Amino acid sequence: MKIHEYQAKELFRKYGVPTPQGRAAFSAEEAVEVAKTLGGYPVVVKAQIHAGGRGKGGGVKLAQSEQEVGSIAGQIIGMNLVTHQTGPQGQEVKKVLVEQGLNIAQELYLSIIPDRALAKIVIMASEAGGMDIEDVAAKTPQKIIKVAINPLQGIQAYHCRQVAFGLNLPAASIKPFVALLKNLYQLFVDYDGSLVEINPLVLTADGSVVALDAKINFDDNALFRHKDILEYRDLDEEDPLDVEASKYNLNYINLDGNVGNMVNGAGLAMATMDLIKLAGAEPANFLDVGGGASAEMVENGFRIILSDPSVKGILINIFGGILRCDVLAEGVVQAAKKTGISVPVVVRMEGTNIEEGRRILAESGLDLITAADLKDAAAKVAQIAKFEAKK
Amino acid sequence: MSIFVDKNSRVVVQGITGKEGQFHTRHCVEYGTQVVAGVTPGKGGQKMDAVPVFNTVKDAVDEAGANCSLIFVPPAFAADAVMEAADAGIDLIVTITEGIPVLDMMKVMNYLAGKPVRLIGPNCPGIITPGEAKIGIMPAPIHKPGGPIGVISRSGTLTYEVVNQLSLKGIGQTTCIGIGGDPIIGSNFIDCLDAFENDPDTLGVVMVGEIGGTAEEEAAEFVAAHMSKPVVGFISGLTAPPGRRMGHAGAIISGGSGTAAAKIEAMQAAGIHVCENLGELGEQCVDVFK
Numbered sequence: 001m002k003i004h005e006y007q008a009k010e011l012f013r014k015y016g017v018p019t020p021q022g023r024a025a026f027s028a029e030e031a032v033e034v035a036k037t038l039g040g041y042p043v044v045v046k047a048q049i050h051a052g053g054r055g056k057g058g059g060v061k062l063a064q065s066e067q068e069v070g071s072i073a074g075q076i077i078g079m080n081l082v083t084h085q086t087g088p089q090g091q092e093v094k095k096v097l098v099e100q101g102l103n104i105a106q107e108l109y110l111s112i113i114p115d116r117a118l119a120k121i122v123i124m125a126s127e128a129g130g131m132d133i134e135d136v137a138a139k140t141p142q143k144i145i146k147v148a149i150n151p152l153q154g155i156q157a158y159h160c161r162q163v164a165f166g167l168n169l170p171a172a173s174i175k176p177f178v179a180l181l182k183n184l185y186q187l188f189v190d191y192d193g194s195l196v197e198i199n200p201l202v203l204t205a206d207g208s209v210v211a212l213d214a215k216i217n218f219d220d221n222a223l224f225r226h227k228d229i230l231e232y233r234d235l236d237e238e239d240p241l242d243v244e245a246s247k248y249n250l251n252y253i254n255l256d257g258n259v260g261n262m263v264n265g266a267g268l269a270m271a272t273m274d275l276i277k278l279a280g281a282e283p284a285n286f287l288d289v290g291g292g293a294s295a296e297m298v299e300n301g302f303r304i305i306l307s308d309p310s311v312k313g314i315l316i317n318i319f320g321g322i323l324r325c326d327v328l329a330e331g332v333v334q335a336a337k338k339t340g341i342s343v344p345v346v347v348r349m350e351g352t353n354i355e356e357g358r359r360i361l362a363e364s365g366l367d368l369i370t371a372a373d374l375k376d377a378a379a380k381v382a383q384i385a386k387f388e389a390k391k
Numbered sequence: 392m393s394i395f396v397d398k399n400s401r402v403v404v405q406g407i408t409g410k411e412g413q414f415h416t417r418h419c420v421e422y423g424t425q426v427v428a429g430v431t432p433g434k435g436g437q438k439m440d441a442v443p444v445f446n447t448v449k450d451a452v453d454e455a456g457a458n459c460s461l462i463f464v465p466p467a468f469a470a471d472a473v474m475e476a477a478d479a480g481i482d483l484i485v486t487i488t489e490g491i492p493v494l495d496m497m498k499v500m501n502y503l504a505g506k507p508v509r510l511i512g513p514n515c516p517g518i519i520t521p522g523e524a525k526i527g528i529m530p531a532p533i534h535k536p537g538g539p540i541g542v543i544s545r546s547g548t549l550t551y552e553v554v555n556q557l558s559l560k561g562i563g564q565t566t567c568i569g570i571g572g573d574p575i576i577g578s579n580f581i582d583c584l585d586a587f588e589n590d591p592d593t594l595g596v597v598m599v600g601e602i603g604g605t606a607e608e609e610a611a612e613f614v615a616a617h618m619s620k621p622v623v624g625f626i627s628g629l630t631a632p633p634g635r636r637m638g639h640a641g642a643i644i645s646g647g648s649g650t651a652a653a654k655i656e657a658m659q660a661a662g663i664h665v666c667e668n669l670g671e672l673g674e675q676c677v678d679v680f681k
Contacts, residue, residue, distance in 0.1 A: 114574070114575075116604050116641065117605060119496075119501060121497070134647060152501045152502065194493065221490045222493070255632065263548075266572060266639040267545065267550075267572065268548040268627075269637070270627035270637055273630045273631070274630050274651075278667075286631070291528075291547065291548075321528065322528060373670065374670035375671065378668075378670050
């Protein structure tokens with residue numbers, strides 16, 4: 001799960017990680033009110049959306065006066081911000097963070113991530129702050145410092161010193177940096193972070209260390225023990241169909257293609273998307289109805305796929321294990337009868353209770369295209385794709 | 392022969408009295424697996440069907456001689472269950488549970504390091520040696536006993552698809568292992584490839600990977616350097632968008648790393664026969680393994 005920068009900074013302050021003074025504002029008037037509390041100019045106005053690259057897209061601006069804060073906040077709130085992470089459709093900005101401007105001496109990069117191969121918590125830091133870290137890693141990997149921490153041991157002072165000296169920090173900044181890093185690590189483990197990133201972390205002219213930016217992603221599997229983080233969820237930042245699907249515990253991701261699909265199991269679902277592409281079409285979604293799906297979940301999944309207007313055909317691919325074919329068939333029949341089938345539907349089923357599943361589909365009177373196996377299913381999807389291409 | 396499990400495996404099911412625990416225990420017993428004990432704290436002394444239930448894994452080891460554990464404990468308590476099994480002297484721990492927090496698994500992995508125990512999973516369908524023992528949730532009838540092919544996969548139902556195609560083509564399996572779809576898992580491709588390479592009855596391996604991480608690339612290096620047996624590979628997720636978690640917690644392309652294309656390229660370079668069309672995997676296996 002992702003949260004906004006202003007929310008991440010709230011958590012930073014709670015954990016003693018220094019940030020510039022500031023607050024979120026939902027209107028130009030509110031932005032001016034916040035600016036008045038900051039004790040001087042310049043003031044920075046930052047668009048709050050989940051995607052990165054906000055500065056380059058025109059979503060971060062410096063204001064030198066109260067009046068400028070108002071006009072800039074007015075421009076940014078309501079704008080459709082396009083960055084390399086939002087995709088070409090962009091994301092509407094609904095709020096800004098208004099912060100004091102700092103006298104920056106140096107920009108650094110600092111992040112904490114779980115390393116899946118090492119099974120350790122890794123601190124990454126670089127003197128090349130403010131830049132895209134993936135670019136730094138690709139072009140100048142020697143500029144990245146990595147320190148791996150065994151979670152059973154936890155962070156020690158020497159880990160922090162290793163990073164601090166690696167960054168060639170001035171003597172006056174080492175102590176505050178070590179304190180900041182320890183606190184940041186504590187925040188990461190307390191809240192089950194999947195990424196904590198500060199880019200840039202700045203040294204100010206007076207030697208203090210401040211998180212100018214803040215990004216925190218959380219491990220979805222651990223949200224059950226962080227109810228306070230769930231309150232940070234912003235549905236405006238998510239695809240409406242994804243939100244709808246999440247209400248029914250469906251693992252759904254809306255994509256750009258024209259052939260919808262419903263599958264049990266994530267690996268088979270991805271492989272089915274790939275098969276649709278091989279057949280000459282594009283997958284319109286990812287949908288894993290899961291191992292223990294009920295007829296009701298199947299019905300909801302089917303309805304959500306059909307509510308995407310770009311869907312011109314559907315492939316249902318189920319390998320019955322725990323999810324039995326008869327349960328799936330019931331769900332498809334219920335959904336089709338309630339919502340009506342407006343596009344061709346190819347059904348491929350295999351596994352537990354397959355005969356019963358086939359019988360239910362056959363006796364439903366619905367116009368479904370059944371496929372004998374995956375190869376046959378792909379050929380039938382290819383026919384749909386060809387037909388669509390001719391239109 | 393087989394790897395990791397056979398008819399002599401003595402299984403304790405942790406979480407045996409839960410809905411899933413009961414359901415799958417019955418199917419394992421039906422298949423002929425020796426399920427000698429169950430564990431549910433507070434229900435010691437009861438029975439689940441004919442299986443005695445204990446309060447602790449240690450009791451199950453001491454009193455029923457269990458050496459292998461199958462875990463259905465809910466995500467919040469699963470890490471504790473794995474460490475309990477390891478401390479009780481269990482040799483093989485198979486964790487089915489999906490949704491364990493990453494930091495919990497990280498602690499488990501560092502705790503298990505150096506201990507004489509193998510963990511399979513979590514977030515996996517388990518392991519089966521067809522005709523001998525099923526320690527997991529996979530549908531048994533699709534498997535064909537007698538070998539000669541080993542199967543390793545990060546997925547559940549995709550593994551069933553692959554196994555089914557093999558069986559329909561008359562190709563049996565020595566052992567099929569679901570290693571799990573989480574970012575941090577107990578046994579990786581290399582552990583299993585190495586075991587299959589050393590199993591005289593396994594003559595070839597099918598490995599099924601997916602986007603996220605670099606386990607397939609590392610496995611490819613291992614195959615090139617250490618495997619004499621042919622390997623067929625499949626990778627799902629060529630059409631997966633970057634930055635999105637595709638169902639499995641571990642299936643995510645992050646920062647340009649973990650793409651299907653990179654995995655396929657590394658595997659092909661290592662001499663692995665990569666199947667590009669899942670519908671034709673069975674036929675390709677016939678060609679490679681004949």
